[in-house]
Amino acid sequence: MFAYVPLLSFFVSLTLTGFVLHRWTQRRRPHLLLWGVGALFYGIGGFAEFYYGLFGWQPLVFRLWYLFGAILVAAWLGQGTAYLLLPRQWAHGLMTVLLLGSLYAAWRVFTAPLAPDQMLNGELSGHALPASVRLLTPFFNLYGTALLVGGAAYSAWIFWRKRVLLHRAIGNVLIAFGALLPAFGGAFSRAGIPYALYLGEFFGILLIFIGFWRATHPGDAAANKD
Numbered sequence: 001m002f003a004y005v006p007l008l009s010f011f012v013s014l015t016l017t018g019f020v021l022h023r024w025t026q027r028r029r030p031h032l033l034l035w036g037v038g039a040l041f042y043g044i045g046g047f048a049e050f051y052y053g054l055f056g057w058q059p060l061v062f063r064l065w066y067l068f069g070a071i072l073v074a075a076w077l078g079q080g081t082a083y084l085l086l087p088r089q090w091a092h093g094l095m096t097v098l099l100l101g102s103l104y105a106a107w108r109v110f111t112a113p114l115a116p117d118q119m120l121n122g123e124l125s126g127h128a129l130p131a132s133v134r135l136l137t138p139f140f141n142l143y144g145t146a147l148l149v150g151g152a153a154y155s156a157w158i159f160w161r162k163r164v165l166l167h168r169a170i171g172n173v174l175i176a177f178g179a180l181l182p183a184f185g186g187a188f189s190r191a192g193i194p195y196a197l198y199l200g201e202f203f204g205i206l207l208i209f210i211g212f213w214r215a216t217h218p219g220d221a222a223a224n225k226d
Contacts, residue, residue: 003053005198006046009205013043016209023216030091031084035212038077042205045069049198052124057116065124067109071137072102074144077179081151101140108133123189123197145179152176152211171215178207 017039024032048065051058079098083091112133119125126134156172159165185200 003195003198004050005195005202006049006053009046009198009202010043010050012202012205012209013039013046016205016212017043019209020212029083031080031082034076034080034083038073038080039205039208041068041073041076042201045073046201046205049124049201059114062114062116062124062128063109066126066129067106070126071105071109071140074148074179075102075140076144078144078147078151081147085151085154098143105136105140108136123194141183145183148179149176152179165218167218168215171211171213174207174211174214176211178204178209178211180204181207 017036020032020039021036024036045065045068048061048069051061052065075098079091079095082094086094109129112129114128116128118127126137152172152175156169156176159169159172181200181204182197183200185197185204188196188200
């Protein structure tokens with residue numbers, strides 16, 4: 001049963017991708033494009049987990065899962081927040097570093113030897129890769145999580161303090177909590193609780209989607225700028 005939870009994450013991620021990219025086609029703002037790309041990466045990770053649960057080990061699927069689902073997703077979502085909140089020159093500089101880092105990570109993931117017998121709890125796990133490759137993951141995740149969670153929390157606080165656009169404050173709180181849930185799920189999974197990661201990912205993307213929807217649908221004539 002729990003093996004199908006990543007499929008739900010995949011569908012929610014695709015829905016979020018379509019929603020955000022549709023807004024990007026209307027507004028052409030870089031943070032929307034990057035959030036859309038990040039949501040797509042989330043979906044790739046979810047589909048890879050579902051594929052593994054249904055069909056078993058497949059090297060290419062594993063490499064796609066680790067690159068997009070474990071390494072890049074948080075960083076690209078966070079980069080969207082960088083373009084929303086930081087001066088454009090800073091955001092461009094960080095984007096350059098992220099692009100170069102992503103290419104390097106792709107090279108390392110797709111050229112590394114694999115040891116699927118090292119995975120934990122029968123779930124997809126980075127332990128199938130050498131430690132030198134897994135060492136890349138925290139840098140991308142810390143960067144992305146700090147920007148996404150920190151940016152959402154900061155925005156929520158600003159809107160709440162000023163008592164304006166409270167729908168955005170609520171939406172940003174949901175986004176911040178949603179962004180943290182996969183990390184909690186991963187921690188419980190490493191502690192030996194099966195499928196905790198999959199549940200954390202599903203409820204995380206669900207909260208992020210609801211948060212984006214709430215932040216962009218005030219339900220009145222107040223138009224948002226993003």
